[in-house]
Amino acid sequence: xxxxxxxxxxxxxxxxxxxxxxxxxxxxxxxxxxxxxxxxxxxxxxxxxxxxxxxxxxxxxxxxxxxxxxxxxxxxxxxxxxxxxxxxxxxxxxxxxxxxxxxxxxxxxxxxxx
Amino acid sequence: xxxxxxxxxxxxxxxxxxxxxxxxxxxxxxxxxxxxxxxxxxxxxxxxxxxxxxxxxxxxxxxxxxxxxxxxxxxxxxxxxxxxxxxxxxxxxxxxxxxxxxxxxxxxxxxxxx
Numbered sequence: 001x002x003x004x005x006x007x008x009x010x011x012x013x014x015x016x017x018x019x020x021x022x023x024x025x026x027x028x029x030x031x032x033x034x035x036x037x038x039x040x041x042x043x044x045x046x047x048x049x050x051x052x053x054x055x056x057x058x059x060x061x062x063x064x065x066x067x068x069x070x071x072x073x074x075x076x077x078x079x080x081x082x083x084x085x086x087x088x089x090x091x092x093x094x095x096x097x098x099x100x101x102x103x104x105x106x107x108x109x110x111x112x113x114x
Numbered sequence: 115x116x117x118x119x120x121x122x123x124x125x126x127x128x129x130x131x132x133x134x135x136x137x138x139x140x141x142x143x144x145x146x147x148x149x150x151x152x153x154x155x156x157x158x159x160x161x162x163x164x165x166x167x168x169x170x171x172x173x174x175x176x177x178x179x180x181x182x183x184x185x186x187x188x189x190x191x192x193x194x195x196x197x198x199x200x201x202x203x204x205x206x207x208x209x210x211x212x213x214x215x216x217x218x219x220x221x222x223x224x225x226x227x228x
Contacts, residue, residue: 002158033215033216035216041220041221042118042205042218042219042220042221043159043205043207043216043218044218045215045216045217048215056215058215088157090159092159102161102164103216104161105151105158105159105160107156107157107158108157108158108159110157
């Protein structure tokens with residue numbers, strides 16, 4: 001158990017819908033990262049937040065957005081869903097962006113778009 | 115941009131034997147971190163081993179060791195005394211120092227045969 005929690009574990013929805021994925025980082029971690037893993041592929045970095053502020057953006061679609069709240073949990077919002085958005089979405093956390101670069105991964109949320 | 119290449123989509127090894135997974139990367143950075151992650155069927159991302167580029171000594175964690183060749187930009191993982199529980203996808207990953215995102219390779223599916 002990494003200490004990072006993600007809810008829900010599974011999500012099934014239809015095209016055109018909107019969903020919210022939630023992540024709670026390890027206690028004390030200020031940085032949260034979101035990754036997308038499509039079927040049998042490597043993880044693609046989406047976005048990072050540090051202490052409530054957006055820090056870096058990767059290959060994140062405009063239909064996707066995220067935020068980190070004052071209690072440091074983070075949400076990833078996916079809208080106008082398409083079949084190709086079906087994937088495993090991982091959240092990871094780390095202490096900071098400099099002192100300790102080890103990222104601890106949550107168990108992931110499996111999104112299925114029908 | 116940094117890229118990570120894992121040229122072996124699938125590998126197999128007999129239980130108790132040794133196997134080496136290959137990884138190469140491309141970067142102009144001098145200081146960075148390299149990682150091997152294991153993803154078993156549960157889909158959890160588990161850190162196996164990490165290497166700081168400024169360290170010449172190869173990292174070792176029990177049965178897992180790396181061969182880090184900085185000039186060749188190569189970072190292979192050696193698994194000794196392979197166990198059935200080592201069956202998983204293995205991802206090589208790169209992150210810049212003070213980095214904000216990890217770049218993953220496409221993965222190698224390792225099967226340990228009894």
